Amino acid sequence: MTPPAATVAEPLQVPLIPPSEHRWADVIHRLEAGGSMLPDTPENLKQIIGIYKAYAVPMDFYWRDLLYIAEKVFLNPLPAFKYFPSQAYLDRPNSYAGEQSQLRIWRGGEKAHPELLEFMAKGETRAMPKLLHHLWHDRINMEFAEACMQAMLWHQGMGGRFNDYLESEAYRANADRAIKAFFRGNPVMLGLYKLFPEMFMEQVKQMSYYANLGLFWEVMAPVFFEMSDIYDEGGFKGVPDAMDFLVNGIFAVAGRPIYHHVYVGEECIEVIPKTEGFTWLYEAALPYVEAVFYRTAPFRGTKSYNAQAYQVPDNQADFHYGILYADVFPVGSAGIPPTLLMQDMLHFLPPYLEEIYLQYKRGEEDQLIQLGITFQRSMYNVTSAVIQALRCALLYPLDDTDPEHLLANRQFFEAQMDRFVRPEARLGDVQTQDYR
């Protein structure tokens, strides 16, 4: 995909609408000028691109394993080896990268990233049986990916038709077919299914979310790889460029089908067929952003979930535990580990990012925290891309000359920024480079 040129709008001589009086007016004005919530500084650009690359490598594993679990492990009652995807899934070509892809958007190859394969072979220790790597935690932490899926499953109705479909008769019929096929010749499990059908249905719904997230990340991994490559080639001039690349990418694959297939032997059972018309943007990307970025990030130990102390809101919509709000510091006590994702990203940091971390705070000692904060910055940029994409899809161009249209855009941006008024939001922190 061709990198976009810098798109910072030229300042208007006479503003068509008065300045915003919102608490985050500066950020709103920046968004209206085609910028990101993240200030446009060279270091911010370096940080977010570096972390996208470090994120993309484990993500290349996440999406393959998520699909493996959804399609092959499925309802295995003892999924001890669900984090050991078969070679077929490790070799599974990406649908949007590589020569073989029917819709090639990104320039990368279809295979799993070489750094990922190298890490899977040796880890940080040395080559040894897979199981030992797994038990020693010298591996990709798939638990993170599962926690993201669980966040989507738990919050459910966050736009799109996906969740409604899971309650439909058509879905139940397909799921029933898949369950019976999967447990064919297993009277015990079939008997249990007869006794507790809803429990099995719930498990299938969860598997559908596995597929949903796997298909979402199948797109995002090559996006991030390409951004890293473009940056290495000197292609991005600022944070808005990186955001625009994401916006263009979102539109390029917005219509990608979201489905759930289950493979039992050679048979393929379409639990959610592609013909249902679920799309990547509305049934995967937006619910994912809402669930993980805003409401619940699987950053265990970063926030108290003590319901008895009334620290969990009554209203589900008031949840604000996402990465945009997360206190990246591990708190509570010693022993609470930094998040699993941070550990995963640590394996694949580009050298220029490591250099930055060595210059600040405790250098190598607290890289996990520094990269966690970088990740938070980068996710503010991704969220900006989503906000701009929504504005693009639902409202008016930024260079529109009709004040009423500009006011509509303004109201949209202000409504988005209202979500960052609460004190936990880190929007204010990422405005300064001192937050590390």
Place this chain on the structure above:
Amino acid sequence: MASSLPLLLLLALPSAAALLIPLLASASPARVRNLAALACAGQFVVGLLCWRLAPAELHLAWLPKLKLSLDLGLDGLSLPLVLLTALVSTMAILSAEADHARPRLFHCLLLATNIGVVGSFLSRNALLFLLAFELVLIPATLLVAIWGGKRKAGAAIRYLVYGSVSGLTLLGGVLALAWCNSNGVSFDYAELAKAQLSPSAQAWILALFLLAFGLKLPIVPLHGWQPFTYAEAPIPAVMLLSGVVSKLGAYGLLRFGVGFLPEVWAAWSPWIAAAGAVSAVYGALNAIAQSDIRRLMAYSSLGHMGLLVLSLAAATPLSLQGAVAQTLAHGMIVALLFACVGLIERKTGSSSIPELSGLLNPLRGLPFTMGMLLLALMAAAGIPGLVGFPAELIVFEGSWVVFPRATLICLISSGFTAVYAIRLFNRVGFGRLDNARADWASTRWSERAPAVVLTVLIVACGIWPQALTGWSERATSSLALRTFALPNPMVASQREGTAAVALATRTLPS
């Protein structure tokens, strides 16, 4: 034949370093610090040698007209305290920052404090003891006044005033003890132990000693200087003041009160025990209410001094052993506590409890320092396996038979230690580490070393309590005013629970 050279070495090593350091004009602050620490470490080694090979007492005439002579000696009471002083001095000096301002003067004053304290413990002459005791006041005051915190002037003046009153009353007590002795004027300990004094003279002299040493310990209501001084003094000075200098008060009460004035001590002991119990409760409750770690430690120390006074008041063989054990245990614990506080202050710039939180954070906090602080707090709370447990156990067991009510009160106050320890740790260790503040480097091993040494000793002495009591068993038994045959349960029940307490024949130290 035993030599008295080691006794001279105990004083000569720090003195030589104190004389040499001012001449090292071009030496780096770190080198000055290391030299001072080396002198104190050498003192510790000599002390250990004295334990294995008891040195002969030294008697050198100094000012015969004033009956002042350089009489030095070591017995079961003074040897462990000399070792404690050498140990804490070494660790205090090493706890100083490597690039300390005006390092030569700073370390000379620390060494001078050490010389005063060790000189007091070695003295076998009351006038010499007084001189050494007074010597401590000047360098300690200067340490507070020059290197103290924001309110250093007030703290230094307060310390000076209280210290001067302590010194003056001690002077009065020592002179009265010598002059009122119908056997003739003498300041020699052996003579003072056999002094013939009228009951009223004994009472007045003990009152003076209680005031002098009570101010030094300190004990309620004579503690006015302590929280201010501990809050403002530089950390090495606080380690010395709390870990060593305050022990001069305990030693003085034992040597001069229990040793030289046993009858009146026994008669006043219920009141002394009551003062100990009040101190224990007052210190613990105030510690709970503090919002600054240094002040919390100061009141904690005050409470633990209350236990010490209780055990001295009981004056049974076991309680006096407990007093020595508590002196040693508290010296190590409080030194470790302040060493940890010093590290926290150095890194975070604050000892204010509301300003600190999340220091246990494994990546951006001070987890190692907080671990040692936790261990020190646990030791202070008397958790088994650490040095505080055997010391407090002996204190309580030894005092219970004489003053059950006061002991019970002290037991309860000891429980309060856990309250302020948990409160402190919960607020400072746990919670959210503020990213805006958490911009400090982790502690280096060279910085941690003094606290690590103290930590190891606190664990080791907890596992092997003989290290606390073995030194002084014979000396404290000979000083005991009361003896007890542990009651047979059958007999005890017939006596309706009353403890068999008998004033034993007084035995003076040889």
